[in-house]
Amino acid sequence: MPTEQEVFEKVREALVDALGVDEEEVTPEATMVGDLGAESIDFLDIVFRLEKAFDIEIPRAELFPEDILTSAEYVNDGKVTPAGLIELKKRMPFADLTKFEANPNVSEFGNLLTVNDMCKYVESKLAA
Numbered sequence: 036m037p038t039e040q041e042v043f044e045k046v047r048e049a050l051v052d053a054l055g056v057d058e059e060e061v062t063p064e065a066t067m068v069g070d071l072g073a074e075s076i077d078f079l080d081i082v083f084r085l086e087k088a089f090d091i092e093i094p095r096a097e098l099f100p101e102d103i104l105t106s107a108e109y110v111n112d113g114k115v116t117p118a119g120l121i122e123l124k125k126r127m128p129f130a131d132l133t134k135f136e137a138n139p140n141v142s143e144f145g146n147l148l149t150v151n152d153m154c155k156y157v158e159s160k161l162a163a
Contacts, residue, residue, distance in 0.1 A: 036161060037089075042154050049084035050150065053077055063151035071150075075099075085153075091160040098148075098156060100126050104141050115139040129155035 037045070047061040056071050067073040073081070082093045096102060100123060103109050109119030120136055130152045135143065 039154070039158070042089075042157050042161075043150075045088045046085065046150060046154050046157060049081055049088055050153075053080040053084055061150055063149065063154070065150050066146050067148045067150070067153070068145035073145075081153075085157060089157055089161060091157070093160065097126060098153075104144055110141055113141055115141060115144075127152075127156075129159055 043063065047058060050056065050061050050067075050071060050073075051058055054071050054073055054077055060071060065071055067078075078099055079095075082095065082098065085091070086093050103119055103122050103126065104115065106119070109116055109122060115123065115135075120132065120139060123130075123135075124132060130148060132147070135147050
């Protein structure tokens with residue numbers, strides 16, 4: 036089982052390769068979209084690299100719950116409903132959704148996920 040530091044280093048390497056950012060930019064607090072400029076097409080590349088680096092399988096819906104974010108059941112007027120937030124928390128126990136809850140605009144969701152969340156996600160997959 037790799038240490039937290041080893042997980043971080045491999046995640047950082049995957050992000051540097053996929054996004055063309057500098058290593059210094061990839062800090063645990065950096066957001067994937069806002070700080071590192073990841074776009075949805077980049078996430079496929081990142082997922083592929085992480086699967087390879089850690090020999091795990093990453094179902095896309097676990098990291099990118101687009102089905103919840105585009106569901107009429109969970110989104111109202113561009114905002115995720117309380118029921119939708121419950122679903123997101125169930126799906127993404129590794130992510131800190133506190134800031135998002137304060138302003139649950141679907142358009143803001145991409146700015147949530149941090150490098151640390153990615154590391155926690157990978158750790159949860161490795162521990163499973």
